[in-house]
Amino acid sequence: MMIVDNVKRLKAEIPDYVTLVAATKTRSVQEILELIDSGVIDLGENYVQEAQEKFGSIGMKARWHCIGHLQTNKVKKAVEIFDMIQTVDSVKLATEIDKRAGTIGKKMPLLIEINSAREENKSGVYPEKAMELIEGISHFENIIVVGLMTMGPVTDDVEEIRPYLRLTRRLFEEIGALEIKNVEMKYLSMGMSDSYRVAIEEGSNMVRLGTIIFGERKQ
Template identity: 45%
Template sequence: MKERLESVKDRIRQVADKCGRNPETVRLVAVSKTMSADKVREAIDGGAAIFGENYIQEAREKIEALSSYPVSWHFIGHLQTNKAKYVVKLFDLIHSVDTLKLARELNKQAGKINKIQEILIQVNIGEEASKSGASVKELKKLTEDISQLENLAVRGLMIIPPFYNEPEKVRPFFSTLRELRDEIRKEAIPNVAMDELSMGMTGDFETAIEEGATLVRIGTAIFGERK
């Protein structure tokens, strides 16, 4: 595990250096869904500091079991509105906010525990019916509407692009997300930082870094193939 983590971190550093970026501006999210608490502990011992989870119940058990470790937990899966009350108690950053309805419920639940919940807005640039995410057309209005919610803080954008075996085919989706981020940043919307771009997984994270990723979500290269 430690060797795999070091290998991924080395690849992140190399590609960041190559494209003139400070490697410290790219953070590794170890995608630990379906992995046991023991496996996550092993990754922590190997140097992982941020973990991405997709399922509330599974994540809650791990977070409680590993509560003594100073790590950060990110929710990266599709989120249903009725799970909002759980997710705001467990996660530092939610990557997958894609509707105003969900944002309002997260805001309501965060308010109950006096928390400012940091979120990313998920964008469905490929307009795939099988994937969640706001459309490009509705992104600006959605961002403006969410910015009015006092217990949420928009920190950037997230994408799960169409799957291709060739990273170069995914590059246009990454570059488009960066351009959308830059456009919204120019609007200087209050309560919207647009500092983060969550994009890139095991097969294409180097391309994502070249296009501006600040959070890369990597599971297989760290934990191995999932059953």
């Protein structure tokens, strides 16, 4: 019942307009089915192979989000499983998604991952390069850019993340004000278990929560 209770508490706290994506990396099918029964149907998976294994048991009961770095050699399987890919940060990756989605007649919703803190060891496009990337992929017919995603730096002081969330929200609004083919700025995916409150304050309408739902991961 822990999962159900945690979800109930979160839903009482989180505004209705915020989509709760449960980060389900390493979580069992049994845990995920319990989660779905509690009303959370958006699942975030980091790895295509793990998502594929779970999809075999859960299938269309959930909406599947790719929230981990996606390698181009995994795109073919990814477009078959996922309903949204949140981690697009290059023309090369978007090109492969467009090609693979086209072969199965799918228009793939994407979020552009913003490396808001410009951290060299993290994926994501730097904020000043986001517009160039979006314009570079907007002519593709089998993808649609529906928003932005960011992680922000890892820190014990959640207030340190706020400027990077604010920067990403500003970018989201600037892009949303433009008319660009195949771009509809709907989702601003920011905030995890330790930072979702600040992220919502800064305009997030999609949060990716794991530990606060399931408890600490078993090593």
